[in-house]
Each structure stands twice: as structure tokens, then as C-alpha cells.
Amino acid sequence: MQVSIKSYAKVNIFLKIAKKRDNYHEIVSRFVRVKNLYDTISFIPNNETNEFNLIGDFGCKLEDNTIYKAFLQLRKYCPKIDAFFRVYSIKVEKNIPEFAGLGGGSSNVAAFLILANKHFNLYYKKEKLAKIGAKIGADVPFFVYEYDSANVTGVGEIVQEFKEEPLNIELITPKDIKCHTGNVFNCFRNEFYKEISKEKSDELLSMKSSEILNKLSIEEANDLYLPAVKLYPKLKEYAMQDWFFSGSGSSFFKVI
Numbered sequence: 001m002q003v004s005i006k007s008y009a010k011v012n013i014f015l016k017i018a019k020k021r022d023n024y025h026e027i028v029s030r031f032v033r034v035k036n037l038y039d040t041i042s043f044i045p046n047n048e049t050n051e052f053n054l055i056g057d058f059g060c061k062l063e064d065n066t067i068y069k070a071f072l073q074l075r076k077y078c079p080k081i082d083a084f085f086r087v088y089s090i091k092v093e094k095n096i097p098e099f100a101g102l103g104g105g106s107s108n109v110a111a112f113l114i115l116a117n118k119h120f121n122l123y124y125k126k127e128k129l130a131k132i133g134a135k136i137g138a139d140v141p142f143f144v145y146e147y148d149s150a151n152v153t154g155v156g157e158i159v160q161e162f163k164e165e166p167l168n169i170e171l172i173t174p175k176d177i178k179c180h181t182g183n184v185f186n187c188f189r190n191e192f193y194k195e196i197s198k199e200k201s202d203e204l205l206s207m208k209s210s211e212i213l214n215k216l217s218i219e220e221a222n223d224l225y226l227p228a229v230k231l232y233p234k235l236k237e238y239a240m241q242d243w244f245f246s247g248s249g250s251s252f253f254k255v256i
């Protein structure tokens with residue numbers, strides 16, 4: 001029985017805004033999994049608390065933890081997991097930095113759902129897991145499908161695999177800068193708002209990631225870069241030639 005799973009980070013090769021949807025923004029983006037950066041989530045048969053027990057190095061309270069939120073959602077469909085997680089703990093070896101534009105919180109949700117789906121023989125389809133998880137984090141559907149590379153649109157709920165050669169990603173995450181996704185989107189909306197055309201978005205979605213990065217500058221590739229720099233000017237110190245910006249930051253990456 002599988003009791004452990006890798007929960008990968010992602011980068012956004014490009015990230016453009018298509019339009020507003022209430023308080024959110026519809027994105028047009030290429031997501032790529034980072035093969036050499038992952039958390040490991042395990043179910044371990046050791047829990048002295050007799051309640052849900054999450055062991056790991058997180059910067060938030062249990063109630064705010066995306067894994068706990070995923071447990072609460074899944075329990076609605078499958079109440080028996082409650083008894084299981086009074087006897088078992090969830091242990092997370094956390095390597096993906098938080099507030100880093102690497103999707104760690106969403107990735108953990110997807111990994112937990114995939115592992116629970118197998119462990120409890122639920123046989124839920126990916127679509128169902130993606131729907132359950134999307135309530136918790138916008139990037140969950142991408143991670144649920146386990147594609148190496150995908151085009152992601154809507155508010156993250158539309159995921160289409162993009163077949164291309166595997167990419168090796170090098171990352172730099174400034175330790176001293178924590179980018180708040182909501183604040184970055186707000187700044188974008190108030191001061192930098194623009195929408196990508198259908199034509200341009202179709203063009204980017206059809207191009208290989210390496211071609212996109214050869215063609216675009218860091219500002220052109222990611223609509224959230226300038227608002228993030230406006231809010232966190234220290235980011236500029238990390239911006240190097242040929243490096244790109246992931247999500248709402250703070251990580252920079254390049255393909256090697």
C-alpha cells in the first residue's frame with residue numbers, strides 16, 4: 001500500500017491575464033513541474049493526539065493549512081477517513097518555500113488527494129479530485145493531473161497537457177521576500193491592468209516553453225512581475241539577464 005507521495009513545485013513559463021472574474025483574474029499560462037523540488041507527504045501509523053495530526057514545518061496554523069482544508073473537504077465525501085486520521089498522522093517533509101510563486105500549498109492539496117484516493121481505494125476520477133481541490137487553491141487542478149507541462153486557463157480549472165521535451169529548471173527564491181498573491185493581483189488590477197488578446201494567447205499556448213523564453217523578456221512573460229516589483233522593490237536585486245519570474249513571485253527561474 002502506497003503511503004508516501006512527492007508533491008512537486010511548479011513554475012509559470014508565462015502568465016498573462018485574460019480578464020477579470022469577480023475578485024479574481026482569468027489567466028493564460030504555461031505551467032511546468034519542477035522535477036528536482038518537491039515536498040514528501042506520508043501517512044504514518046503513529047498519532048498520539050487522537051485527532052487530525054499534521055507534522056511538518058509550516059508557516060501557518062493548522063486551520064489555515066491547505067492539507068487540513070483538503071482533509072475537511074474529502075471527509076464530506078468519505079467520512080471514514082476521519083477515524084483513519086485519528087490513528088495515522090500526516091508527515092510532510094517541506095522543501096518548497098512558501099510565498100514563492102511555486103504553488104507549494106496547492107501542490108500539497110493535490111498530492112494529499114491523489115494519495116488518499118489510492119490509499120482508501122476511492123477510484124475518484126482526476127476531474128473529481130480537481131474539483132474538490134480547486135476550492136482550496138487555484139493551482140490544484142494542474143497538480144492533480146500530474147502533467148510535466150500544461151496550458152492552464154480560467155482561474156486554474158482548465159488544464160490541457162502540453163507535450164514537449166522535459167525541462168530542467170534552475171530556481172532562485174529570495175529568502176527575505178514573501179510575495180502575497182492577493183496583494184500582487186490587487187496591484188496589477190489597480191495600476192497595471194491589461195488583457196491579452198485572443199490571438200496572442202493562442203500563439204503563446206501553441207509555442208514550446210523554450211521558444212517562449214527565447215522570445216519574451218521577463219516583463220513580457222509575466223504580467224505579475226511589474227506589480228510584484230512595485231510592491232517588493234528588493235526583487236529587482238535578484239533580476240538577472242535571461243531569468244524569468246514565476247507566478248506572483250518571489251522565485252526567479254531559468255531553463256538549463
Ligand SMILES: C[C@@](CO)(OP(=O)(O)O)[C@H](O)COP(=O)(O)OP(=O)(O)OC[C@H]1O[C@@H](n2ccc(N)nc2=O)[C@H](O)[C@@H]1O
Nearest residue numbers: 023024025101102103137138139155181182185247248249
Ligand atoms: C498566481 C498563481 C499562478 O500560478 O500562482 P502563485 O504565485 O500563487 O504560485 C496562482 O494562480 C494563484 O493561486 P493561489 O495562490 O491558489 O491563489 P488564491 O490563494 O486562490 O488567491 C489569493 C488571492 O489572489 C487573487 N487571485 C488569485 C488567483 C487569480 N487567478 N486571480 C486573483 O485575483 C485573489 O484576490 C485571491 O483572493
Ligand SMILES: Nc1ncnc2c1ncn2[C@@H]1O[C@H](COP(=O)(O)OP(=O)(O)O)[C@@H](O)[C@H]1O
Nearest residue numbers: 059060065066098099100101102103104105108
Ligand atoms: N501546505 C501548505 N504548504 C505551503 N503553504 C501553505 C500550506 N498551507 C497553507 N499555506 C499558506 O499558503 C500561503 C502561501 O502559499 P504557497 O502556495 O506556498 O505560495 P505561492 O502562492 O506563492 O505559491 C502562506 O500563507 C502559507 O502559510
